[in-house]
Structures are given as C-alpha cells and as structure tokens.
Amino acid sequence: MTEVPTPVDPPQLYRSPAFAQGMIVPAGPTLFVGGQNGTDSEGALLDGLHAQTEQALRNLLAVLAEAGAGPEHVAKLSIYLATGIDPTDAYAATGAVWGDHRTAVTVLAVTPARPGALVEIDAVAMAPAAS
16 A cells, blocks of 8 residues: 555644544545454453553554554544543553554544443554455
C-alpha cells in the first residue's frame, strides 16, 4: 500500500495534534475492525483504564497487521469509554502504543456489554489491494 488517508482540517475549526476533523480515503478495499477490549490472548480483561486502553490498541494493531495494514491506514477510530471515565485519562494511555497517527476520532460514554470493561475501540481502515 502506498497511499494513506489524508487528513482534512478546515482552517476555521480547531486543529488537534491528536485527531483530524475528517479523512479522505482513496477508493479501494476497506477494513472494518470490530470493537477491541483490553483483553489478552486468553480473553482475560486487564486491570485499570491504562492497561485496558493499551491492550485494546495492541489488539486493534494486530488485526490491522493481519490485513497488511498499520495505524497510518486508519481513517476513523471510535472509542467507547465506560460512563464516568475521563477521556483525557484514556488519551494519556494511547501514546506508547498508537504513536503519532492522526485520524478522525469519535469518543462516546457508554455502558459496556462486558462487565469490567472500561474501553472498547473499533476502526475503519484502508485495506491492502487484493493481489
């Protein structure tokens, strides 16, 4: 894959170093990554927001890698936080795993379906062209 999504940041809107206001994605195969919780390879939920956020992102990156993509190919992240969680606390946990990859982001407060889950993250990404 040589192309990546292109951020769209209108000058009249706030420009965040962490997310883009929109993304242009070249036409082609699209990868939809289902919601990833902070669970390890055995399905055990990690303790605490920081550990769960990092693990959810590692799980998301594993799905991307399996499809031949990386975080630079992600056009949109949706982050679902348990009600009452401060989004700045979750954001602080992303740097080491996600790095400096701006994308469109939506953050919502929800009641998780899995008891004890504090975060769930899904993504829409460019997928490699079929060979």
